[in-house]
Amino acid sequence: MQLPNLLNKPAFLQRVQWVLNPIGYMENAVQQYPDIFTAQIIGFGNQLVFVNHPQAIQEILTNDRKKFAALGEYNELLQPLVGNYSLFMLDGDRHRKRRQLVMPSFHGDRMRSYGDLIRDITKKVWHQLPKNQVFTARNVTQDISLQVILQTVFGVHEGEKSQRLKKRLALMADMFRSPYSSSFLFFPFLQKDLGAWSPWGKFIRDRQQLDELIYAEIAERRAENNPNRIDILSLLMSSKDEAGNSMTDQELRDELMTLLLAGYETTATAMAWGLYLTHQHPQVLEKLLAELDTLGDTPDPMSIFRLPYLTAVCNETLRFRPVTMLTLPRAVQEPVELLGHSLESGTILCGSMYLVHQREDIYPQAKQFKPERFLERQYSPYEFMPFGGGVRRCLGEALAVFEMKLVLATILTNYELALADKKPEVARRRGVTLAPARGVRMMITGKRTPKESRIMATVQN
Template sequence: MQLPNLLKTPSLLQKLQWATDPVAYMENAAQQYPDIFTGNIIGFGDTVVFVNHPQAIEEILTNDRKKFTAVGELNEILQPLLGSYSVLMLDGDRHKRQRQLVTPSFHGERMQAYGQLICNVSEKLFSKFPLNKPFLVRNLTEEVSLQVVSQAIFGLHEEEKIQKLRQLLPLLLDLFKSPLTSSLFFFPFLQQDLGAWSPWGKFLRDREQIDQFLYTEIAERRQKPDPERIDILSLLISSRDEAGQPMTEQELHDQLITLILAGYDTTASAMSWGFYWIHQNPLVLEKLLQELDTLGDFPDPMSIYQLPYLTAICNETLRIYPVTMFSFPRVVQESVELLGHTLEPGTVLLPSIYLTHHREDLYPQSKQFKPERFIERQFSPYEFLPFGGGVRRCIGQALAQFEMKLVFATVLSRYNLALVDQRAEKPQRRGFNLAPSSGVNMVITGRRARQESLANLTTTSVS
């Protein structure tokens, strides 16, 4: 079978680079073959066709379940983490059922209720930090995300349970802390339980603790249903499919794990990147503060969500380093032509979000942070797709964007922050997303008073 633009690098070297430095792997390949290339990587079958041309991505996503099908089995590297019933692991009608059960939790009144929660959490956490003492933004955004997960997803208000979750979530993500440990998911032969001291053995024991916590919470919530609760777990427990059937305990468990990963680690990384980029660009910060000042001292969360420049900043943050580097893999179902190449049934396609977001024909000077791109131009869902696309688009997209905007607005309208180190922040693989390698070192230099006059943009700080 003739595959398009097959990379000449030895297969083993490709696999190692993909596991340790996926950005360099994709960028080097795209220099040779800008629109489509075939690589040998771990995780989705050895041979994968990377696609980053918007026209081709549109054809793939709009022909889902026909010419190109998303197959949950291709995400089998995630199974030890997510379980077999995660919406990411299912195909066809089973996937459709789970998605229909989960999606209502992220719409309408539910989102408005989460809005004030996010603002309160952000203000409370940042108010505790002393002035002029360096801290890692990534650690603080993790704590914000933890609180949102605890209250919005689980509805936890008991301090004991929140503390337990605070202990468990980092355990769940320990394997993602470095490219080396992340590689355990990409090389199945390394998944050996050699005792609690071994990386995989530790992961299995940590996962057991997390499973026990989740199943206990699910059982307690089923025994004491409360129709007034609006947290996502309560909504999932009460939801019914078209046949009137609820989710099983394992289905609930696997969806919770999926939502935790989608709403905790990836959102924390995206927010830390946002704080970095905003403070790397003084004019961006100035324009954002001017926009925030128009809302008054106690803005409604939905008013914040609709701010155009804040939206552009979040979009540009997600463009440069999207929460996921690639969309859900698709499998060719019938012989088709894509970008002048004939693809045979069984070929695995991986739409590259990262490479699409760095196409110079779409985003000139793509490495530079320019929110104005999203003011001056409307990009299609096949040119800008930080949460994937088609029927496999990330379910938590709305909550993640809502959280980013509200955290930035709440913090920056109240506090003056500064980067400790002006050196460029580098991306590092953290599981399946790209996080700032140093964690973004910053300080709070003072409190900020809203400017009554938009003609006077000088910020006022009080210690």
């Protein structure tokens, strides 16, 4: 099979570099082949065509199931985490029907009902942090994001059940916190259960204990049969497909794992990057605080959500430090031409969101953090695509963006923070995502009062 711009490097070395240093791997490759190249990395038949030209990505993602099909079997990397019945693993009509069942749970009206919950969780978590002591921001945003997910998705609030779920989910996610531990996902020969003290054996047991909690919650919810609950689990349990069928326990479990792992880990990382980048660029922070101050002491969540500069800061954070690197893979269904290259049936492609976001022809001075670019220009869904695109676009996008804006606004409005490290924070692999290598070390230096309150206090005195 003739493949476009095959990288001239031993396959084993490519696979190792892809796992240990994916950014370096992609940036080296794109210098040689700017728009399209073929990588020899683990999975995907061991050959994967990377595409980072927006129009070509649009063609791939909008011709789904015609010229280019999204096949769940090529997401086998995720199977140990999400199971066989996750949206990630389904194809064709099965994927379409499942997406129709899940999508209403993330409707905009429902997001608005979560606004006060997100702010209350944020305030409570940050209130517990000591002043003038270094903490890891990503651990804190992970705690916030996990509590939001548990309450919005599971409908599980504070208590013993919540603590057990938090503990088990965090243990599973932390299994792949570094490039080296992430290698267990990319090299199947490492996936050996050699007992509870072996890495994969520990993962299997942690997953089993989390499954027991999830299935127990599903059974309890079925017995309760409360039609007034509005959490996403309850909505999924009450939804029916075109044939009138409800989701099975295993389908519910796999979809919950998808929402939990894809939702809280990625959002936590995006919020940590937001805190880091705003404090690394004082002029951005100053402008953002001035905008937040215009809303007064108790702003409505939707007023926060609609702030233009906050939106620009969040968008630039997701562009500059995308959490996800690639779209889910597509398979060529019939011979087709793309960017001047003939592709045969069976060729596996993906869009590189990371490389699209680094294109100088779309984002001049792409290596600089400049939120203003999102005020000056409207980008197409294939130029700015932190949540993927097409029929496989992330379902949790609305909740993730809403949460990111509210959490950052709540923190920045109430606290003065400082970065604790002089060395720049860099991105490195965390499972199938990118996250801050040191987790963003910060400290609280004081409490902050919005400008209007400060002016009022001065007048009264």
